Structure formats: C-alpha cells, structure tokens
Amino acid sequence: MVLVLAIGDLHIPHRAPDLPPKFKSMLVPGKIQHIICTGNLCIKEVHDYFKSLCPDLHVTRGECDEDSRYPENKTLTIGQFKLGICHGHQVIPWGDLDSLAMLQRQLDVDILVTGHTHQFKAYKHEGGVVINPGSATGAYSSFTYDVNPSFVLMDIDGLRVVVYVYELIDGEVKVDKIDFKKTSTTRSAH
Amino acid sequence: MVRKRVPDWLNSSLWSTTPSDDRFHRYSPSPTAAVSEPAVQPPVPVPPPAAASRPQSSPTPPKSEIRDPVNDNSNNNSNDSDENGSSSDVSPEDISRQAQLLVELSKKVVNMRELRRIASQGIPDGAGIRSTVWKLLLGYLPPDRGQWSSELAKKRSQYKHFKEELLMNPSEITRRLEKSAGCDNDESKSESSGLLSRSQITHGEHPLSLGKSSIWNQFFQDSEIIEQIDRDVKRTHPDMHFFSGDSQLAKSNQDALRNILIVFAKLNPGIRYVQGMNEILAPLFYVFRNDTDEEMAAAAEADTFFCFVELLSGFRDHFCQQLDNSNVGIRSTITRLSQLLKEHDEELWRHLEVTTKVNPQFYAFRWITLLLTQEFNFADSLHIWDTLLSDPEGPLETLLRVCCAMLILVRRRLLAGDFTSNLKLLQNYPPANVSHLLYVANKLRTQGSG
Numbered sequence: 001m002v003l004v005l006a007i008g009d010l011h012i013p014h015r016a017p018d019l020p021p022k023f024k025s026m027l028v029p030g031k032i033q034h035i036i037c038t039g040n041l042c043i044k045e046v047h048d049y050f051k052s053l054c055p056d057l058h059v060t061r062g063e064c065d066e067d068s069r070y071p072e073n074k075t076l077t078i079g080q081f082k083l084g085i086c087h088g089h090q091v092i093p094w095g096d097l098d099s100l101a102m103l104q105r106q107l108d109v110d111i112l113v114t115g116h117t118h119q120f121k122a123y124k125h126e127g128g129v130v131i132n133p134g135s136a137t138g139a140y141s142s143f144t145y146d147v148n149p150s151f152v153l154m155d156i157d158g159l160r161v162v163v164y165v166y167e168l169i170d171g172e173v174k175v176d177k178i179d180f181k182k183t184s185t186t187r188s189a190h
Numbered sequence: 191m192v193r194k195r196v197p198d199w200l201n202s203s204l205w206s207t208t209p210s211d212d213r214f215h216r217y218s219p220s221p222t223a224a225v226s227e228p229a230v231q232p233p234v235p236v237p238p239p240a241a242a243s244r245p246q247s248s249p250t251p252p253k254s255e256i257r258d259p260v261n262d263n264s265n266n267n268s269n270d271s272d273e274n275g276s277s278s279d280v281s282p283e284d285i286s287r288q289a290q291l292l293v294e295l296s297k298k299v300v301n302m303r304e305l306r307r308i309a310s311q312g313i314p315d316g317a318g319i320r321s322t323v324w325k326l327l328l329g330y331l332p333p334d335r336g337q338w339s340s341e342l343a344k345k346r347s348q349y350k351h352f353k354e355e356l357l358m359n360p361s362e363i364t365r366r367l368e369k370s371a372g373c374d375n376d377e378s379k380s381e382s383s384g385l386l387s388r389s390q391i392t393h394g395e396h397p398l399s400l401g402k403s404s405i406w407n408q409f410f411q412d413s414e415i416i417e418q419i420d421r422d423v424k425r426t427h428p429d430m431h432f433f434s435g436d437s438q439l440a441k442s443n444q445d446a447l448r449n450i451l452i453v454f455a456k457l458n459p460g461i462r463y464v465q466g467m468n469e470i471l472a473p474l475f476y477v478f479r480n481d482t483d484e485e486m487a488a489a490a491e492a493d494t495f496f497c498f499v500e501l502l503s504g505f506r507d508h509f510c511q512q513l514d515n516s517n518v519g520i521r522s523t524i525t526r527l528s529q530l531l532k533e534h535d536e537e538l539w540r541h542l543e544v545t546t547k548v549n550p551q552f553y554a555f556r557w558i559t560l561l562l563t564q565e566f567n568f569a570d571s572l573h574i575w576d577t578l579l580s581d582p583e584g585p586l587e588t589l590l591r592v593c594c595a596m597l598i599l600v601r602r603r604l605l606a607g608d609f610t611s612n613l614k615l616l617q618n619y620p621p622a623n624v625s626h627l628l629y630v631a632n633k634l635r636t637q638g639s640g
C-alpha cells in the first residue's frame with residue numbers, strides 16, 4: 001500500500017499565491033511515500049514545501065520553472081508499476097492523447113503523469129494509462145482561465161492502483177476515484 | 191543490563207555437547223561468551239554444597255542450552271519422574287514437585303488451590319509443565335480438563351478474527367467495503383482505450399481524509415504506535431537468540447510479539463501501548479512457544495495474547511499516566527512497598543528513605559511495572575513469575591513482598607552505603623539466589639502481617 005501524490009502546475013508565485021487552504025490542510029507529512037511533480041512549481045519554496053511533506057520527491061521541468069536543473073522526463077518504479085513523468089509542454093499538440101501515448105511508449109512506463117493543460121485527465125490506451133493531475137492551485141493555463149484546482153493521489157497496492165482525484169469545486173473538496181489493474185496485456189511488445 | 195556469572199557446576203564435565211534431539215537446536219541461543227547465562231534455563235542437577243541453590247529438575251544433562259528432549263509427551267499425561275532420574279544428582283524435592291504437578295495436571299478437574307500451592311514453590315523446566323501451569327494459573331484454561339479443547343479452539347479463532355480485523359491495511363478495508371456495497375468496477379471496464387471514468391468513493395473514505403472516523407486517518411494515527419511497538423519488539427532481550435537476531439526463528443517470534451501488541455493496543459484505546467509491555471509479554475511468549483507439545487507451541491501467539499491480557503489486567507493502572515497519582519496508580523503501589531519495608535525492617539527503611547533519601551521511585555518503578563523481568567536473568571525471572579502467578583490474590587501482593595525481600599537481602603550493603611552507592615546497587619540489583627529470595631519473601635507473609 002504505497003501512497004503517491006501526483007501534483008503540479010502550481011505557478012507560485014506568478015499566477016497563484018499558494019495552494020488552496022483546504023488542500024493544504026489535507027497534505028500533511030507522514031502519510032505520503034512519494035511525490036511526483038509534473039513541473040511549473042515555480043520557485044524553490046514550493047520545492048522545499050513538497051520536500052517537507054515527503055522526502056522522496058521527483059520533479060520534472062516545466063517551462064516556467066526557475067530551477068533549470070530538473071530533468072525533462074523521469075521514470076521510476078514503485079511496486080509493480082513503472083511511472084513516467086513529463087511536464088507536457090514538450091509534447092505537441094499540448095494535451096493530445098495520441099502524442100502522449102507516443103511519449104509513454106517511448107519511456108516504456110505503465111503510468112505516465114503529465115501536466116501543462118491544467119485539466120485533470122485520466123486516459124487509458126494500449127500502452128498504459130496517462131494521468132494529468134491538473135493544476136493544484138487553479139492557476140490559469142496557456143489557453144484558459146477556467147481551471148479548478150486539482151491533484152491526484154495514487155494508492156498502489158500490488159497490481160492494482162486506486163487513483164483518488166481531489167478537486168476543489170465551488171470551494172468544496174470533491175474526491176473521486178478511479179480503479180485500475182495492471183494486466184500483462186496492457187504492456188505492448190516493443 | 192543483567193550481570194551474569196557462570197556458576198561452577200556449569201563448567202562441570204557432566205555436560206556433553208551433542209544434543210539428542212535436533213529439534214531443540216532451534217530453541218538454543220548461540221553459545222555466547224561464557225559470561226552470559228543462556229536463555230534457556232540450564233538444567234541444574236547438582237545443587238552445589240550450599241543448600242539453598244536453585245532446585246530445578248533436570249532429566250538428562252545435555253548441553254546446558256538445549257532443553258531436555260526426554261519428556262516428550264503431549265499434555266504431560268503419563269510422564270513419570272523415573273525418566274528424569276538418569277542423573278543421580280537431582281534433588282528429591284524437584285522430582286517430587288514435578289511428580290506432584292503432573293499428578294495434579296492429569297486429574298480430570300484440576301484442583302486450583304493445590305496447583306497454586308505447588309507452583310508457588312517453583313515449576314520445573316521440563317515437559318512443558320510451566321506452559322500448561324501458567325495457562326491454568328492465569329485462568330486461560332479452565333480447571334476442567336474436558337473443556338480445554340473447546341475453550342482453546344474458541345479463543346484461538348477469536349484471536350484470528352481480531353488479527354484479520356485489526357491488522358488489515360486501509361486499502362484492503364476499502365476494497366472490502368466496496369465489495370459489500372456492491373460496486374464491482376474493475377472487470378467491466380475492459381475497453382482498450384478511452385477516458386477512464388470516475389467513480390464515487392465509498393463512505394467518503396480517501397487517504398487524506400481528516401475525519402475522526404476515517405479508517406485512513408486512524409491508520410496513520412496508529413502508525414505511530416505501530417512504529418513504537420516495532421522498535422521495542424526489536425529491542426527485546428537482544429541477548430537471546432529466541433528474540434533477537436536475523437534468524438528465521440527470531441523474526442517470526444518478533445512478528446508474533448508485534449502482532450499481539452498491536453492487537454492489544456487497538457483493542458484497548460484507553461491504554462494503547464506503553465513501553466515496557468513488551469517486557470511483560472516476552473516471558474509469556476517464550477514459555478508458551480517452547481511448549482513441548484507441538485500443537486500448543488504452534489498456537490502460542492493466540493494463547494499468549496489472552497494470557498497477556500489477563501496478566502496485564504491487574505497492572506493496567508500502572509501503565510496509565512493519568513493514574514500515577516491516584517490511589518490505584520504506580521505511586522501508591524510504590525508507597526505500599528515502602529510501608530511494607532517499614533513494617534518489616536524499620537531500620538533499613540529509615541536509612542534508605544530518610545537518611546540517604548533514596549526515594550523508592552528511583553528503583554521500585556521498574557521493579558514493579560515490569561514485574562522484575564529486568565532485574566534478574568531470564569531464567570530466574572521465569573522462576574519468580576512462577577511464584578507471582580500462583581498467588582490466588584493476584585501477583586501484586588507477592589510482587590511487593592518479593593521486592594521487600596530484595597531490599598532485605600542486601601540490607602547490609604544498603605545500610606553501609608550512601609545515596610549514590612545505594613541507588614547504584616538497587617538499580618543494578620546483584621545476582622541473587624532466587625530460591626532464597628522467594629523463601630524470604632514468603633516468610634514476610636507470615637511475620638508481622640498487620
């Protein structure tokens with residue numbers, strides 16, 4: 001039972017001052033084992049804050065990040081799953097599921113976590129699953145101001161993943177979940 | 191922690207090095223430096239010239255660490271003291287005590303008073319007698335032998351049930367909740383691609399939930415306690431192979447201890463887990479796990495849990511911090527010890543508490559809360575527990591008397607010492623002849639009782 005937080009596109013301080021207080025109150029240290037950040041934090045303070053929540057932090061570079069040392073992509077293995085991270089501004093058209101699927105096959109991962117569109121999405125294709133946690137602060141994106149703050153918490157338990165989606169809609173936190181299992185058929189042969 | 195000397199008889203050539211039964215290798219601690227007395231009680235056949243040595247029955251004299259493989263009967267039914275007699279040095283009282291116990295245990299309805307009386311003199315180490323006797327003394331096994339198997343089955347399944355309920359992690363619990371709520375998500379979605387649909391969470395349960403009744407929240411709150419338990423379990427008796435080290439045996443024993451303490455903590459939210467409970471648990475588990483009856487030994491975890499609960503029930507208040515100053519808390523118990531000492535040995539009492547100002551809390555706290563497990567080596571403390579558990583009024587009275595006797599036995603050194611040396615002495619109680627100690631404690635019962 002491993003809890004992995006997928007979060008990103010905060011754009012602090014340029015487009016948003018901070019995480020919504022309701023989110024902040026839920027994110028306490030000691031519960032989460034890994035944090036995956038798609039990028040665009042943008043400053044070191046946010047990095048430190050995440051580090052305080054969980055020492056195992058993985059960040060990839062977003063186009064507005066002030067720290068240029070983050071990698072473009074990252075892959076890691078948690079339990080039975082291979083996860084890949086990429087901010088997504090590199091993949092054009094932005095948010096296009098087929099292109100992201102290409103990236104996923106390239107990285108050879110079961111779950112690709114990506115961002116940039118500031119819209120939550122969870123999409124399944126033969127190569128695996130693409131998850132976009134959206135923007136945790138509700139910052140405006142490159143193409144819309146209509147953004148709900150959201151992030152994702154994955155509970156990886158053996159071959160099963162339960163994805164909990166936390167969204168702030170009209171000031172209330174709504175939690176949904178998505179269940180999926182990894183089977184041998186989702187891995188296409190390369 | 192405990193200073194151990196190698197007694198002379200242990201070096202005697204009586205001991206051969208080849209154990210007759212391979213099985214018992216598992217229970218033997220490695221031959222550590224000669225200084226440490228091994229965990230399993232060395233069968234003591236020879237009472238050295240001093241009359242008050244520790245009498246224990248010893249069937250055959252195998253290597254000191256290996257328990258005696260001879261008495262191998264289940265439930266000690268037909269064992270006979272003749273089998274023990276291979277060494278000619280077994281004291282007759284040991285044999286008679288063993289025989290008496292066996293007779294008692296083989297009756298259809300055990301006479302508890304009689305059992306207590308014999309047990310208070312000490313239980314021999316062989317044939318798993320101690321395991322059965324302790325279970326009877328703690329009320330786990332009913333006196334009527336006919337009910338044993340049904341009682342045992344009931345309790346063991348109850349423990350299994352507890353474990354299943356309480357040791358499950360929240361992911362599994364959520365899965366079970368979903369199943370019962372009838373949401374059968376996974377299999378229906380076998381589309382090869384498409385947006386994954388979001389579904390509702392059951393009962394508002396999610397991992398970051400801050401709700402008091404949320405299973406996730408409770409899980410994280412419990413995880414602190416579980417960490418504490420884990421740390422203490424790993425530190426229990428580091429010198430004993432049974433409890434500590436990398437062997438398969440030690441790991442599985444540690445797991446058992448951990449499970450018992452976690453289940454206890456979850457079932458008792460008022461008291462949870464307090465450091466020290468692992469020390470009280472250890473001897474119980476050790477004795478039950480080393481039962482010569484395979485079936486009993488396999489179910490040791492469940493049995494130990496219930497006996498632990500029973501044993502602790504008399505001492506719970508000592509572990510509750512809020513009760514410290516109340517008249518059931520540890521302070522008042524320590525005061526009772528103090529009173530007892532004053533009654534029996536006023537001179538010593540005055541010297542200790544008034545002259546040298548050695549507040550009994552400094553030494554007696556550990557003596558009382560941990561039931562003397564830390565003051566003597568493991569084997570001796572089992573012997574002391576025989577006497578403690580056989581007290582019909584509960585171990586506390588006897589415990590206080592034994593503590594008092596401990597003070598009286600070193601009175602000369604105490605009277606000659608100042609604060610520092612007395613405190614040092616009492617916090618590192620010197621190895622003593624336990625039988626003599628218990629004898630003195632017993633005498634305190636009869637003399638001067640107001």
